[in-house]
Amino acid sequence: MLTISQLATYAGVTVRAVRHYHHVGLLPEPARTASGYRTYDATAVIRLIQIRTLADAGVPLGRVQELLYAGPEEFAAGVRQIDADLRAEIRRLQENRRRIAALAAGDSLALPASVVGYLGRLRSLGVDGRYVALERGAWIMIAAQAPDVVDASIAKKHAELDDPDMVALYRFLSEAVQWSGDDPRIVDIAILLERLMIRAVEAGEADADGLDDPIVDLLDAMTVESSPVGRRLIEILQSRGWKGWTRIERVPVHAQEVGERTG
Amino acid sequence: MLTISQLATYAGVTVRAVRHYHHVGLLPEPARTASGYRTYDATAVIRLIQIRTLADAGVPLGRVQELLYAGPEEFAAGVRQIDADLRAEIRRLQENRRRIAALAAGDSLALPASVVGYLGRLRSLGVDGRYVALERGAWIMIAAQAPDVVDASIAKKHAELDDPDMVALYRFLSEAVQWSGDDPRIVDIAILLERLMIRAVEAGEADADGLDDPIVDLLDAMTVESSPVGRRLIEILQSRGWKGWTRIERVPVHAQEVGERTG
DNA sequence: TTGCTCCTCACGTCACGTGAGGTGGC
DNA sequence: TTGCTCCTCACGTCACGTGAGGTGGC
Numbered sequence: 234m235l236t237i238s239q240l241a242t243y244a245g246v247t248v249r250a251v252r253h254y255h256h257v258g259l260l261p262e263p264a265r266t267a268s269g270y271r272t273y274d275a276t277a278v279i280r281l282i283q284i285r286t287l288a289d290a291g292v293p294l295g296r297v298q299e300l301l302y303a304g305p306e307e308f309a310a311g312v313r314q315i316d317a318d319l320r321a322e323i324r325r326l327q328e329n330r331r332r333i334a335a336l337a338a339g340d341s342l343a344l345p346a347s348v349v350g351y352l353g354r355l356r357s358l359g360v361d362g363r364y365v366a367l368e369r370g371a372w373i374m375i376a377a378q379a380p381d382v383v384d385a386s387i388a389k390k391h392a393e394l395d396d397p398d399m400v401a402l403y404r405f406l407s408e409a410v411q412w413s414g415d416d417p418r419i420v421d422i423a424i425l426l427e428r429l430m431i432r433a434v435e436a437g438e439a440d441a442d443g444l445d446d447p448i449v450d451l452l453d454a455m456t457v458e459s460s461p462v463g464r465r466l467i468e469i470l471q472s473r474g475w476k477g478w479t480r481i482e483r484v485p486v487h488a489q490e491v492g493e494r495t496g
Numbered sequence: 497m498l499t500i501s502q503l504a505t506y507a508g509v510t511v512r513a514v515r516h517y518h519h520v521g522l523l524p525e526p527a528r529t530a531s532g533y534r535t536y537d538a539t540a541v542i543r544l545i546q547i548r549t550l551a552d553a554g555v556p557l558g559r560v561q562e563l564l565y566a567g568p569e570e571f572a573a574g575v576r577q578i579d580a581d582l583r584a585e586i587r588r589l590q591e592n593r594r595r596i597a598a599l600a601a602g603d604s605l606a607l608p609a610s611v612v613g614y615l616g617r618l619r620s621l622g623v624d625g626r627y628v629a630l631e632r633g634a635w636i637m638i639a640a641q642a643p644d645v646v647d648a649s650i651a652k653k654h655a656e657l658d659d660p661d662m663v664a665l666y667r668f669l670s671e672a673v674q675w676s677g678d679d680p681r682i683v684d685i686a687i688l689l690e691r692l693m694i695r696a697v698e699a700g701e702a703d704a705d706g707l708d709d710p711i712v713d714l715l716d717a718m719t720v721e722s723s724p725v726g727r728r729l730i731e732i733l734q735s736r737g738w739k740g741w742t743r744i745e746r747v748p749v750h751a752q753e754v755g756e757r758t759g
Numbered sequence: 760t761t762g763c764t765c766c767t768c769a770c771g772t773c774a775c776g777t778g779a780g781g782t783g784g785c
Numbered sequence: 786t787t788g789c790t791c792c793t794c795a796c797g798t799c800a801c802g803t804g805a806g807g808t809g810g811c
Contacts, residue, residue, distance in 0.1 A: 238791085252792095
């Protein structure tokens with residue numbers, strides 16, 4: 234007769250594992266000595282070895298139970314199923330490796346390479362880090378919501394940066410991050426921005442940005458809260474007939490008359 | 497501002513997952529409405545998308561936390577580590593597939609093909625299923641304890657079966673399973689077995705069976721309990737100067753004189 | 760008033776690991 | 786008498802799923 238640790242040793246498992254198999258009914262509880270020790274015979278060793286053979290092959294314990302009592306055909310069918318599960322799991326992990334590799338390649342989390350390149354260009358133009366962070370957030374959401382429009386949008390952004398006025402705007406905005414909310418120069422920024430917007434509208438460049446309305450509102454809110462300048466700038470633009478920031482739009486005349494109504 | 501389900505939808509996760517991330521501190525708890533509803537802004541969406549990007553790539557949440565705050569070098573190092581973990585896991589699963597395939601090939605659990613073949617030969621000789629089951633148990637333990645001696649032992653067993661006397665013995669034993677414990681023919685079995693044993697001893701065929709003593713005792717106990725014939729047969733052999741069953745040995749004369757002492 | 764969403768516990772999953780606290784066996 | 790093994794709870798792991806029971810919002 235064997236003690237639990239002798240049994241465990243013969244089958245190459247831990248004592249706790251043996252108790253666990255009793256608990257879940259995989260291995261029947263054996264007789265006990267007067268002092269409560271479990272005593273095992275050869276059938277327990279054999280059963281435990283069979284259990285471990287299946288479990289070591291990656292069979293979940295619930296299925297081990299079934300397979301131990303299965304006839305040859307059910308057994309073969311069970312084995313085929315388990316092999317299919319293993320194949321699926323391996324494919325899943327290989328897919329994970331591909332994603333991990335993509336993360337390592339783009340230096341920034343949840344952003345495709347094209348966006349990373351664009352943000353790099355902004356930085357190299359001297360745009361302030363806080364402003365770049367705002368842009369980055371917007372692109373993370375675009376990439377999550379409409380991944381297929383990202384590259385086209387980025388290409389358009391690059392084209393815009395070929396315009397010296399646009400570069401000037403970004404430099405301006407970048408300095409502005411540290412201004413106070415009542416700095417008179419904010420009006421100059423709004424005027425410059427308005428000029429660029431009108432030019433874009435006349436060139437027919439109304440771009441679908443891949444964001445839905447609530448997200449646009451959220452990003453605007455983020456801009457407003459990022460600095461007093463953001464809030465003031467959006468107010469000034471609003472007074473001049475423009476709405477929003479993340480997606481700037483001309484407010485139609487009749488809507489403009491409704492004025493400061495809140496939604 | 498977003499509700500929790502809107503946030504979850506934007507990031508493609510469940511509401512419960514968002515609450516879980518709050519619970520473990522991955523995502524900061526946001527402000528609440530008067531009625532206790534959580535309200536989220538754009539930064540929460542961005543953070544949640546980043547969390548999912550890493551988690552979808554198989555990064556454990558504990559590491560996600562670290563990576564979100566890591567600099568570029570730590571990030572790269574973390575990604576390398578995770579990729580190594582994934583590779584190791586894939587190798588493990590592929591090893592599992594090999595084992596599963598081995599199980600499917602041998603039709604019997606925890607037994608190499610050679611043993612399966614030998615047991616098949618016993619059955620084809622008309623040996624009773626219960627007796628084959630006893631043999632099978634012994635081989636499962638041998639295969640677990642000393643896998644490298646199995647094939648050699650099986651080869652020797654096959655050679656033994658080429659002896660017509662040995663085949664006769666197995667047939668005899670096979671019938672005996674249903675006898676009562678006081679059947680006089682049990683003595684005939686013992687005499688036949690003794691003849692074969694003496695022949696084997698004289699031929700110098702003392703075989704190392706790959707089992708250790710406690711296991712041999714267990715298997716003997718299993719034999720004794722399998723039928724009244726088993727118990728009686730071992731008693732008769734013992735009275736004629738032999739010990740055990742799974743591993744039959746001649747008892748030295750002086751030990752024999754000590755007689756019925758129990759250990 | 761009726762669904763719908765939200766809230767907070769809290770147990771369940773999977774296969775044990777890891778103490779805690781106590782007792783028999785050599 | 787001193788370790789060593791055994792015993793039974795019972796919580797912890799991992800990333801949530803899944804009710805239970807209750808309440809605000811349209």
